[in-house]
Amino acid sequence: MAAENNNRISSFFRTAGVQIAEPVVFIGKVVSQFPSLFRKRGFRRKEMLYYLDLCGAKSIPVVTLICFLMGAVLGIQAALQMRKVGTEIFVVDLVGFSVLKEFGPLMVAMISTGRAASAFAAEIGTMKVNEEISALETMGIDPAAYLVYPKLLAMLISLPLLAVFGDAAGIAGGMLVGSSLNIPFQAYWARTIAVLDQMTFLLGVAKTLVFATLITLAGCYCGFRASSDAQGVGRGATSAVVLSIFLVVVADAVITLLYSFIGY
């Protein structure tokens, strides 16, 4: 009995160890290939442009729509409460700060987990099934560097830009609700400009850089560890989305805490 328990405990720790070690090894591999970006032809412009289009340009409509609705919903909920005490004008503050600090960057990240993380995992998983990853390796090309960096750079460029679109759409959504509360567009806009500052906007956008890194790494990692069959690719894509949502939310909590130390 004791031996069996010992076995169970040791196998638990072994499994837990592997669970922790695997992502660390993966990140180590990716980071160790960073210098290769500066080698001749290390920077793959064509691939990066492809992902810039996939994760950036093609996400603009959905990001704009979702953030617009988010701003409107926030506005309605805020108005319902504020109306009780006759302070409807503070709806502008609440929508403005919530969108810039949280909902803009977070919604952009959530849409990217669905679009980018799953696509990255499925792509890398399928390449594994087709032995394309093995082919890269035996050509002497490091798959981690070859496949991760173009995606990472594209995400680091596109997510902050999407967040700007998201922020604008969110405030527009609030504005629409405001007009139904008898806050005219001009007054809404004037109040928005008066209460929001550049730093709030920039710190919100800066968050997306962290989200972009986490989503890309989670997507690629789940692709690389997917088992080499059709089901494995599907499972890899699913776990990429779940893992990146989890990481984004945890990171958001940590960043919000850090920002609070510097007074934002």
Add this chain to the structure above:
Amino acid sequence: MTNAKNIKLEIKDLVIGYGDRIVLQDLNFHVRSGEIFCIMGGSGCGKSTLLKHIIGLFRPQSGDILISGQSIVNATAEERRLIMRHFGVTYQGGALFGSMTVAENIALPLREYTDKSRQEIEEIVNEKLELVDLAGFGNFMPSELSGGMCKRAGLARALALNPDLLFFDEPSAGLDPITSAGLDRLILSLREQFNTTIVVVTHELDSVFAIADRVIMLDKASKTIVADGSPADLRAHSENAWVREFLSRDGLKRNAGEQ
């Protein structure tokens, strides 16, 4: 060791497996320069696993693999990548990169490792495509090619850097007899033209008798090499009854019947 220079690939006391499970052990063999060497065995005996170890994708549990005298097992990651540039691998399904055209696939190693101009690369790509009988297919996407064409395009990519050692993983798998015979002729002509050393993993008897100078046979039960020699010689004179049966027509029919 007077003939050490002639040995292209040497396997010493190799043990391979996954975790606690040993797949093959006590592997000792070598492949001479310019030889066509086949690794044979029934399904699931570890032929493809052995190949993946030889080309450096997996680490063996013990033993050594020397390619042109350099150990791929004990090499650092950077050294291993250097060794890998000197051989080509043709994978079962071709393993072409689906996001690139056939020509871009073949050009990739050239762009990666040479200073050749765009035009020089294009010339080499066309030359390699012609070599594998795919002239004019450069602008096709891999998904638009048939299975046999994908394999040949994969071969063209493997040949891009003019390697003197080539590995084939099941070249005839999934091909009709005529296409498969065409691929055999291609393998023979590569050796004739460039004196390329070729290692083939297969269980297609027709292919083996057509191209192989020497074969090793792997056995699932004893987990090691049970025969080593020329295929015709082994069929006639092997002491092992299973080997004779495998290599004879009867064995082939019985094997085909099992599948």
